[in-house]
Amino acid sequence: MSQVLVASNRGPVSFSLSDDGTLTMRRGGGGLVSGLAAVTGGPGRPPSEPGGADVLWVCAALGEADRTAARQAPDGRLDEAGYDTGGAAVRMLDIPAATFHRAYNAVANSTLWFIHHLLYDTPRVPHFDARSRRDWQSYEAYNAAFADAMARDAAEGSKAVIQDYHLSLAPRMLRDRRPDLKIAHFSHTPWAPPEYYRLLPDDIGAQVLEGILGADHAGFLTERWADAFLDCCGLLPGARVDRVARTVAYKGHTTRIGVHGLGIDGEELRRRASESDVISRAEALSEQVGDRKLIVRVDRTELSKNIVRGLAAYREMLTNHPEWRGRVVHLAFAYPSRHDLPEYREYTAAVQRTAEQITDEFGTPEWDPLILQVNDDYPRSLAAYGLADVLMVNPIRDGMNLVAKEGPILSERGSVLVLSREAGAAAELGEHALMVNPYDVSQTAEALHQALLMPRDERLARCDRLAAAAAALPPHRWFGDQLDALD
Ligand code: F6P
Numbered sequence: 101m102s103q104v105l106v107a108s109n110r111g112p113v114s115f116s117l118s119d120d121g122t123l124t125m126r127r128g129g130g131g132l133v134s135g136l137a138a139v140t141g142g143p144g145r146p147p148s149e150p151g152g153a154d155v156l157w158v159c160a161a162l163g164e165a166d167r168t169a170a171r172q173a174p175d176g177r178l179d180e181a182g183y184d185t186g187g188a189a190v191r192m193l194d195i196p197a198a199t200f201h202r203a204y205n206a207v208a209n210s211t212l213w214f215i216h217h218l219l220y221d222t223p224r225v226p227h228f229d230a231r232s233r234r235d236w237q238s239y240e241a242y243n244a245a246f247a248d249a250m251a252r253d254a255a256e257g258s259k260a261v262i263q264d265y266h267l268s269l270a271p272r273m274l275r276d277r278r279p280d281l282k283i284a285h286f287s288h289t290p291w292a293p294p295e296y297y298r299l300l301p302d303d304i305g306a307q308v309l310e311g312i313l314g315a316d317h318a319g320f321l322t323e324r325w326a327d328a329f330l331d332c333c334g335l336l337p338g339a340r341v342d343r344v345a346r347t348v349a350y351k352g353h354t355t356r357i358g359v360h361g362l363g364i365d366g367e368e369l370r371r372r373a374s375e376s377d378v379i380s381r382a383e384a385l386s387e388q389v390g391d392r393k394l395i396v397r398v399d400r401t402e403l404s405k406n407i408v409r410g411l412a413a414y415r416e417m418l419t420n421h422p423e424w425r426g427r428v429v430h431l432a433f434a435y436p437s438r439h440d441l442p443e444y445r446e447y448t449a450a451v452q453r454t455a456e457q458i459t460d461e462f463g464t465p466e467w468d469p470l471i472l473q474v475n476d477d478y479p480r481s482l483a484a485y486g487l488a489d490v491l492m493v494n495p496i497r498d499g500m501n502l503v504a505k506e507g508p509i510l511s512e513r514g515s516v517l518v519l520s521r522e523a524g525a526a527a528e529l530g531e532h533a534l535m536v537n538p539y540d541v542s543q544t545a546e547a548l549h550q551a552l553l554m555p556r557d558e559r560l561a562r563c564d565r566l567a568a569a570a571a572a573l574p575p576h577r578w579f580g581d582q583l584d585a586l587d
Contacts, residue, residue: 103154103255104583107246107270108263109204111159111192112137112185113178115169123169125183128159132263132288134502136579137186155188158249160195160204160242160266170194176249191253195245203242204266205440206235211300212265212308216289217404217497218296228301236304240269243311247273254281259586261579262315264288269307272314275353282586285315286360289499290524291328294335309336313350317585319358321500322524326359358585361528362578364505366571373482373510382483385431388471389487393428393552396488396515398481398503399495400437401448401474406496406520406538407434408447411454411470413494413544418462418469421549425462425469428552431484432472448474485510489559490551492518493525494538500524504533505570514560516551518544528572532565 110133115123127137136157161167161176170192173181178190195203211232214220247270250260259282262270271285297305309332312318320326326346333339333348340349346357372378395414399405414430434451438444455472462469473480485491491507501523507515508529517533519526526535534547554562 103156103258105250105254105258105260106136106155106157106188106263107159107250107260107267108132108136108157109160109208109266110162111157111190112188113183113190114162115165117165117168123165123172125169134575136263136575156253157185157188157190158246158253159190159192160200160246161192162200162204164197166192167194167197191249193245193249195242199238199241201440202235202238205438206232207239208266209438210441210443211235212268213289213404215292215296215299216265218292219403219496220296220299228304232301243267243269244273246270247277250274250281251277254278256280257282259284259583261286261582269311272311275314283315284317284319284582284586285312286319286582287312287325287329287499288321288362289325290497291320291325291332293328294331297332298335305332306336309333309339310350313339313348313353313355315355317356317358317582319360319582319585321359321361322527323359324527325499325524326357330357356585358581360578360581360585361524361573362500362502362575363528363573364502364509364570365574365576366509366567369482369506369509373486375479377479378482378486381477381480382486385480385483385487389429389431392426393424393489394484394487395428395430395490395492395548395552396433396484396507397431397492397494398433398484398507399435401434401439401444401451402437403443403447404495404497406494407432407451408454409538409541410492410494410544411451411458412541413492413548414470415454415458415461416541416545417548418458420545424549424552426464426467429468430470431488432470433477433481433484434472434474435476436474482506482510485515486512488515489513490518490548491515492544492548493523494518494520494536494544495523496520496538498523498525504529508563508566509570511563511567514556514563516554516559516562517566518547518551528569529566532562532569 110128112128113125114128115125161170170176171194176191179185261284263286271283330341333341348355455470458470485507493504504525519533520538521535522538536544536547
């Protein structure tokens, strides 16, 4: 059997440690992990044919509990330690906590994520000093730890599929160590246009590009992000960019650039949504909302998700169209994310403050206009998708956004999708959604109003088309295409 190595920061499982020292394993979260777990297997799920390959998934230990589990497993191999990691062999890397913290929080999430999502107005970002150099060295060390593990474990001629902005240096490091391997890199984020990319110090910006150009194939979720990457490669001295063939030649090696959209395994999602924990939550939500219309949003507490402007749009709709007061409820579910970073803690507080203002302004003893819940409850999100009349997805910028795809698949009432034109998903779903400029609160408010007014037949027809488009590129195809691109 051929071998495929997968590398990503977050792996298919993570651990928590109780006071008595017991480790409990659970499924890792996020779009990338869901996509990969669908093809490589995950806890409780069989792998679905990544070309009949033998998969080794290399990931980082994300906290103290993960580190304990990785240390206790033989050479970090969780599957060999008896954990249910689905069909894949999983090696969890015990990267020193300080190195991990700087690589993940300071470089990947505060710098590269901010650049690609145009979060440039946050004061910390265009700020590179001696401390940032130290952080960058940790990012190099973190990438080298992945490259070392893959170089050691890969069989001759194997394929290695490296994921995301945490690991942009790893493709070149791996090529230097193992030129016999076929290497792919995939970006789950948008890619910054050159004028924003240039906020990075020149040497760091160049190293990120050089790192990805160490791969044979560099994949993106949409043409827009692939084109932006090609534009940035145009900044790299010595790189020859062929926009028609979508290739970049650099230092004697050519990288092909590909577009691979990621969608949903509709059957698996429906199966999950039929489980009792989702049904009981749907009953509780129905009771809470009664016969009122329902606007739903589901996000991580993430700056790029634009939750505050979404709430402001709901407020403006209630102000401009008072006929909806008492007749609509907005459910906003936010999963705590990256709270080690002050920007994320402050943003979550801003979301909560805005929600309180809306409740104070419009709430009555009989009517809660807004229910904001900041906690992690996946079955509750699935239940809300089923009940939604309107699904609001308004990121300022997003690689794809799988909420926009999951919602229509589970919708029971024919929910209308109000979708940001800046989400990667807009390229596939836009014509069936109500598209908005995410910065334009008034336009978003009006789209919510139009969505609530839309006749039932039109809603159902649009929702059917959205669901079909959302399931058109299931994860096994996305992954298979990346592997095929290496042949
Ligand atoms: O590429 C984006 C991504 O890695 C997605 O998988 C996921 O939605 C999110 O970022 C998870 O972020 P984190 O691993 O920092 O929680």
